[in-house]
Amino acid sequence: MRTLFQKIWDAHVVAEPPGAPAVLYIDLHLVHEVTSPQAFAVLAERGLRVRQPGRTVATMDHSLPTRGGYEAADDAGRKQLHLLAANTRANGIPLHDLDSPGRGIVHVIGPEQGHTQPGMTIVCGDSHTSTHGAFGALAFGIGTTEVAHVLATQCVLQRRAKNIEVRIDGRLRPGVTAKDIILALLARIGVGGGTGGVFEYTGEAIRALDMEGRMTICNMSIEGGARAGLVAPDDTTFAYLAGRAHAPQGAAWDQAVAHWRTLPSDPGAAYDRSVVLDASELEPMVTFGTNPGQGMPITGSVPDPAHATDAAGRASLEKALGYMRLAPGQPMLGHPVDVVFLGSCTNSRLTDLRAASRMMDGRRVAPGVRMMVVPGSQAVKAAAEAEGLDRIFLAAGADWRESGCSMCIAMNGDQLAPGQLAVSTSNRNFEGRQGAGGRTVLASPLTAAAAAVTGCITDPRTLMN
Amino acid sequence: MPPQFTTLTARAIVLPHADIDTDQIIPARFLKVTDRQGLAEGLFHAWRRNADGTPRAEFPLNRPEAAGAEILVAGPNFGCGSSREHAPWALLGGGFRAVISPYFADIFRGNALKNGLVPAAIAPEAHAALAAALEQDPALPVTVDLQAGVVRWPGGPNAPFATDPFARDCLLRGVDELGWLLALHPEITAYEHAHAA
Numbered sequence: 001m002r003t004l005f006q007k008i009w010d011a012h013v014v015a016e017p018p019g020a021p022a023v024l025y026i027d028l029h030l031v032h033e034v035t036s037p038q039a040f041a042v043l044a045e046r047g048l049r050v051r052q053p054g055r056t057v058a059t060m061d062h063s064l065p066t067r068g069g070y071e072a073a074d075d076a077g078r079k080q081l082h083l084l085a086a087n088t089r090a091n092g093i094p095l096h097d098l099d100s101p102g103r104g105i106v107h108v109i110g111p112e113q114g115h116t117q118p119g120m121t122i123v124c125g126d127s128h129t130s131t132h133g134a135f136g137a138l139a140f141g142i143g144t145t146e147v148a149h150v151l152a153t154q155c156v157l158q159r160r161a162k163n164i165e166v167r168i169d170g171r172l173r174p175g176v177t178a179k180d181i182i183l184a185l186l187a188r189i190g191v192g193g194g195t196g197g198v199f200e201y202t203g204e205a206i207r208a209l210d211m212e213g214r215m216t217i218c219n220m221s222i223e224g225g226a227r228a229g230l231v232a233p234d235d236t237t238f239a240y241l242a243g244r245a246h247a248p249q250g251a252a253w254d255q256a257v258a259h260w261r262t263l264p265s266d267p268g269a270a271y272d273r274s275v276v277l278d279a280s281e282l283e284p285m286v287t288f289g290t291n292p293g294q295g296m297p298i299t300g301s302v303p304d305p306a307h308a309t310d311a312a313g314r315a316s317l318e319k320a321l322g323y324m325r326l327a328p329g330q331p332m333l334g335h336p337v338d339v340v341f342l343g344s345c346t347n348s349r350l351t352d353l354r355a356a357s358r359m360m361d362g363r364r365v366a367p368g369v370r371m372m373v374v375p376g377s378q379a380v381k382a383a384a385e386a387e388g389l390d391r392i393f394l395a396a397g398a399d400w401r402e403s404g405c406s407m408c409i410a411m412n413g414d415q416l417a418p419g420q421l422a423v424s425t426s427n428r429n430f431e432g433r434q435g436a437g438g439r440t441v442l443a444s445p446l447t448a449a450a451a452a453v454t455g456c457i458t459d460p461r462t463l464m465n
Numbered sequence: 466m467p468p469q470f471t472t473l474t475a476r477a478i479v480l481p482h483a484d485i486d487t488d489q490i491i492p493a494r495f496l497k498v499t500d501r502q503g504l505a506e507g508l509f510h511a512w513r514r515n516a517d518g519t520p521r522a523e524f525p526l527n528r529p530e531a532a533g534a535e536i537l538v539a540g541p542n543f544g545c546g547s548s549r550e551h552a553p554w555a556l557l558g559g560g561f562r563a564v565i566s567p568y569f570a571d572i573f574r575g576n577a578l579k580n581g582l583v584p585a586a587i588a589p590e591a592h593a594a595l596a597a598a599l600e601q602d603p604a605l606p607v608t609v610d611l612q613a614g615v616v617r618w619p620g621g622p623n624a625p626f627a628t629d630p631f632a633r634d635c636l637l638r639g640v641d642e643l644g645w646l647l648a649l650h651p652e653i654t655a656y657e658h659a660h661a662a
Contacts, residue, residue: 014653034497145550
């Protein structure tokens with residue numbers, strides 16, 4: 001009896017020499033401009049070629065401006081973008097550059113083009129590679145040295161992680177979303193709670209989610225310290241993949257689905273440990289602190305460091321509240337907001353944009369608030385525009401941009417000014433993450449839209465019909 | 466050149482905070498480099514400098530006794546967040562050769578080892594004792610002995626730390642993992658043939 005993780009692992013071990021970690025074969029390597037230049041340089045220095053250009057896909061996302069193309073980038077960013085183009089061209093790697101309709105955030109385009117498939121091993125020099133686990137793939141972020149390893153050998157060296165079950169029972173109530181599930185999990189286990197582990201998300205609430213919700217949850221596995229998070233593939237998975245450009249077609253599709261149906265964890269297979277949450281008890285979540293584990297139900301109040309169980313916890317909370325300029329015991333509801341960011345590999349897909357646009361339809365972004373909507377890919381942008389979502393956002397006074405990582409990581413010019421507070425659908429509220437001195441409150445697209453139209457942190461359920 | 470590390474005795478700096486993320490170690494705006502150089506300028510930038518760029522005198526790395534320190538003693542879950550290898554590159558650029566913490570985030574730990582920055586995870590009690598000893602005497606020489614797998618300091622215990630034996634062997638011998646992986650070409654080719662669609 002094996003778990004999903006164990007089955008994928010076993011199928012990808014190339015060698016397991018005594019004393020060494022397992023040599024794992026990588027089915028899909030995703031590449032972007034920020035973490036690859038030094039890896040390509042290693043190959044060039046050693047006279048090595050890319051072993052499997054056909055298993056490698058590159059895109060531009062982190063440093064690319066969301067308006068104005070290459071010219072809008074600063075010199076360093078433009079150099080990075082041009083170097084990715086040169087490196088991929090020299091090595092025969094397909095690249096989605098500025099002009100490609102397939103361009104977008106690396107973790108949005110992999111699934112949407114059908115590159116991401118159940119049972120695969122997937123890596124990228126980006127910690128949010130865990131996103132692809134939503135398809136029942138073992139997907140994890142790697143450093144640049146490992147990017148060079150994969151380019152040159154299509155393999156990485158890995159010790160087998162612990163396998164942690166995260167079971168989400170029950171059904172979500174209206175206004176509560178996948179983002180709230182993962183923020184609630186992180187509030188429970190903390191940002192180190194999954195260290196050394198790979199999550200498998202199970203339970204009724206996970207089975208009921210669409211693929212985009214599952215991606216949101218797997219995306220933030222790394223915020224709990226787990227390098228990867230997986231969801232067993234099922235009919236929802238297959239329906240999403242059917243007909244996508246790089247998914248198998250015809251007889252190969254039927255064969256693939258038959259194989260994919262063997263992947264879910266066997267009944268009774270053992271996990272190293274389990275964490276259980278009840279979805280029906282969850283509320284919309286917001287973070288109050290400076291890491292994604294410092295979150296709380298939106299109707300709650302900011303915790304008091306005096307109640308921390310140890311000195312380190314107290315110091316950590318005091319530091320976070322000092323940075324966020326929040327007082328112990330104060331409610332988050334009603335707190336004024338400067339910026340709302342709807343985007344990132346966590347929440348920039350069509351269902352995210354639809355949810356936010358429904359809340360904003362017929363409403364206006366509150367005076368003094370800047371709202372930035374950044375679709376996850378050019379395909380998401382086109383699909384949203386075909387449905388008229390762009391017109392709803394624009395009519396409300398929001399800014400509608402080209403795709404990219406944008407204000408989630410603030411490398412491309414989209415950023416907070418010092419002191420500004422943003423409600424953001426992204427994944428990290430670390431100090432300065434969205435711009436030096438900026439303050440981030442993580443939330444769902446619904447909660448972000450509610451903040452945009454009211455100008456303060458607002459329970460989205462109070463604005464829903 | 467592959468990094469090598471056997472043993473190091475040096476001064477240490479304490480950054481006691483828990484969950485120091487890689488965005489603090491090196492903020493994203495410093496990631497627009499295309500080589501591994503020049504990252505020391507960004508190391509802990511927001512904590513080291515005021516908004517106008519002047520140094521914050523009270524930050525431990527800016528204190529006079531920090532000069533020449535090669536070991537960082539940090540709170541638990543050091544290096545959480547982003548997979549950016551720029552974090553160990555920046556620490557190395559800033560003169561650090563080892564970090565001591567109760568535990569490390571997985572990706573950071575791997576990245577550090579591949580660059581010759583030793584992540585020494587010692588028990589919380591030993592970690593607290595070391596931080597207290599350094600508060601008493603900031604010039605205390607601390608030893609990170611990779612061969613023996615212990616951290617020690619005058620008057621302190623031998624605090625053991627575990628390192629992946631393969632990564633440890635590579636560091637002790639100064640060889641890198643890529644050469645080792647490349648030598649597996651026949652095995653990789655056999656795997657590819659067996660799994661060809």
